[in-house]
Amino acid sequence: MSTDQNPSVPGSKDGTELIRFDRVTKRFGSNTVLDNLDFTVAPGKHVTLIGPSGSGKTTILRLLMTLIRPDEGTIRVDGDCLTHEDKGGVLHPAGEKHIREVRKKIGMVFQQFNLFPNMKVLRNITEAPVHVLGMSKDEAEERARELLELVGLTEHIDKYPTQLSGGQQQRVAIARALAMRPQVLLLDEVTSALDPELVAGVLDVLRDIAHSTDITMLCVTHEMNFARDISDDVLMFDQGKVIESGSPEKIFNDPENERTREFLSAIL
Amino acid sequence: MNSWSWSVVQEFMPRFWDGVIITLEALALGTLIAFTLGLFWALAQRSSVRWIRVPVVAFTEFVRNTPLLVQLFFLFYVVPEWGPSMSALTTGIVGLGLHYSTYTAEVYRAGIDGVPAGQWEAATALNLPRVHTWRAVILPQAIRRVVPALGNYVVAMLKDSPMIAVIGALDMLGEARAFSNETFTSEALTVVGVAFILIAYPASLLMRYLERRLVH
Numbered sequence: 297m298s299t300d301q302n303p304s305v306p307g308s309k310d311g312t313e314l315i316r317f318d319r320v321t322k323r324f325g326s327n328t329v330l331d332n333l334d335f336t337v338a339p340g341k342h343v344t345l346i347g348p349s350g351s352g353k354t355t356i357l358r359l360l361m362t363l364i365r366p367d368e369g370t371i372r373v374d375g376d377c378l379t380h381e382d383k384g385g386v387l388h389p390a391g392e393k394h395i396r397e398v399r400k401k402i403g404m405v406f407q408q409f410n411l412f413p414n415m416k417v418l419r420n421i422t423e424a425p426v427h428v429l430g431m432s433k434d435e436a437e438e439r440a441r442e443l444l445e446l447v448g449l450t451e452h453i454d455k456y457p458t459q460l461s462g463g464q465q466q467r468v469a470i471a472r473a474l475a476m477r478p479q480v481l482l483l484d485e486v487t488s489a490l491d492p493e494l495v496a497g498v499l500d501v502l503r504d505i506a507h508s509t510d511i512t513m514l515c516v517t518h519e520m521n522f523a524r525d526i527s528d529d530v531l532m533f534d535q536g537k538v539i540e541s542g543s544p545e546k547i548f549n550d551p552e553n554e555r556t557r558e559f560l561s562a563i564l
Numbered sequence: 565m566n567s568w569s570w571s572v573v574q575e576f577m578p579r580f581w582d583g584v585i586i587t588l589e590a591l592a593l594g595t596l597i598a599f600t601l602g603l604f605w606a607l608a609q610r611s612s613v614r615w616i617r618v619p620v621v622a623f624t625e626f627v628r629n630t631p632l633l634v635q636l637f638f639l640f641y642v643v644p645e646w647g648p649s650m651s652a653l654t655t656g657i658v659g660l661g662l663h664y665s666t667y668t669a670e671v672y673r674a675g676i677d678g679v680p681a682g683q684w685e686a687a688t689a690l691n692l693p694r695v696h697t698w699r700a701v702i703l704p705q706a707i708r709r710v711v712p713a714l715g716n717y718v719v720a721m722l723k724d725s726p727m728i729a730v731i732g733a734l735d736m737l738g739e740a741r742a743f744s745n746e747t748f749t750s751e752a753l754t755v756v757g758v759a760f761i762l763i764a765y766p767a768s769l770l771m772r773y774l775e776r777r778l779v780h
Contacts, residue, residue, distance in 0.1 A: 361688065361689050362688065363685050363688055363689075399691050402689075403689065404689040406682060406685065406686065406689075408680075408682050410682035410683060410686035412683065412686070412700075413705065414701070414704040414705050414708070423692070423700065424690035424692055427692060427693070427696050428691045428693070473689070473690075476690060
C-alpha cells in the first residue's frame with residue numbers, strides 16, 4: 297500500500313467532485329486490472345462505465361464499495377479517503393472503523409441481487425437501517441413501504457426472496473440499497489442475470505430514480521439504450537484505463553477512439 | 565437359553581427403563597454439547613488470530629482422529645489426577661459431546677463455506693457489523709443447509725452411546741449385558757436391539773423430513 301500520495305490532495309467539500317480516484321492501481325496476481333487510474337465524478341452525476349469485459353469496470357465499483365482494496369493510490373468519496381486515514385499528517389492504510397464510516401455514503405446493487413434468502417422482503421430492507429443507522433423499527437418499516445411502492449412491489453412485502461422473480465428480487469435489492477440513503481449508488485450489471493422480459497421493469501425503476509433524485513450513480517452495464525438514457529457521462533475503459541469519456545451523445549454517435557468504435561460496433 | 569421367555573423380559577424391564585433413561589440423557593445432553601461446541605470450533609477455526617486458530621485446529625484434528633473409547637478412559641481415569649473428577653454419566657456425556665463436536669465442527673464449516681460470497685458482499689455494502697452479519701445473515705443460512713448432516717451425527721452418537729458403559733455409566737445396553745450375565749439369559753440383549761431401532765428409525769425419518777423442509 298503506497299503512502300506517497302500527497303495528503304493535501306484537495307477534498308471535494310467544494311461540491312465539484314464526489315468521487316475521486318488518484319493513481320489507483322489494482323492487480324490480481326500478475327494481472328494489472330487498473331493501471332494508475334485517475335478519474336472524478338461530480339455530485340449528482342450519473343456516470344456509465346463501458347468497455348470490454350476484463351477492462352476493470354466492475355473492479356472500480358468493488359473498490360468503491362470496499363469489497364477489495366487497491367494496491368496503490370487513493371480513493372476519496374465526498375472528501376473522505378476510503379483507502380487511507382490521516383494520522384498526524386501521515387497517511388496510513390484505512391482501518392475497519394474508518395472504512396465503516398466512509399462506507400455509509402455508498403450503496404450497491406449486485407448482478408446476482410444478493411438478497412438475504414433467510415429474511416422476508418421487508419426485513420431485507422429494514423435490517424441495515426435498524427442495525428447500522430439506528431433507526432427505530434417503525435420508522436424503518438415505514439420507509440421500506442415507501443421504497444417498495446417506488447419499485448412497485450408493495451404486495452410482495454411478506455414474501456421470501458425465492459418466491460419472487462429475478463426482476464422483482466433486483467427491485468427489492470434496489471430498495472434495500474436506497475434505504476441506507478447513500479450519496480452514491482453503484483450498479484454492477486444489474487440486469488445481466490435477468491431473463492430478457494424482466495429487464496425493462498428494473499431499468500424503468502432505475503430511470504425513475506435517476507430522474508427524480510439527486511443521487512450520484514455509477515453504473516456498469518451492457519444496456520446501451522439505458523446508458524444513453526440516464527447517463528450524464530460515459531467512460532470507455534480498456535485495459536484498466538479510461539480511453540475516452542464524454543456525453544452519451546458524443547460517445548455513442550461520434551466516438552473518437554478506434555477501440556471505442558470497435559467496442560460499440562460489436563455490441564450495438 | 566434357546567427358548568424365548570417373556571418372564572425374563574418382564575424381569576429385565578425395570579433395569580431396562582433405567583438404561584433407557586441413561587441412554588436418552590446421554591444422547592440429549594451429548595447432542596447439546598456437540599452442536600454448541602462444534603459451532604464454537606468452526607468459528608474459532610476461521611479466526612484471523614493465529615493463536616486461536618492453530619490450537620483449535622490441532623485439538624479438533626486430534627480428538628477426531630483418536631478413538632472415543634480412549635477419550636472416555638482418559639476423561640474418567642486420567643483427568644481427575646490433575647483436574648475435576650466427574651461422575652461416570654457426566655464423563656460419558658462430556659466425552660460423547662466433545663468427540664462429536666469435532667465432527668459437527670466440520671459440518672458447520674462446510675455449511676459456512678457454502679454460503680455464497682455475495683451474501684458477505686451484500687452485508688458489507690449495507691455496512692452491517694461483522695458480528696451481526698454472522699448472526700443474522702451467515703449462520704441462519706449455513707445451519708439450515710447442514711441440519712440433515714447434523715442429524716446423522718445424532719443417530720451415530722446414539723449408536724456409540726453404549727461405550728459409556730465401559731466407565732460404568734450403564735446405558736440400556738450396559739444394563740442388558742449386566743442383567744444377562746447375572747441371569748444367564750439373552751432376552752435382554754434382544755430387547756435392547758429392538759429399542760435401538762425404535763429410537764434410531766424415527767430419528768432418521770425426522771431428519772429426512774427436516775431435509776425436505778429446510779434444504780432446497
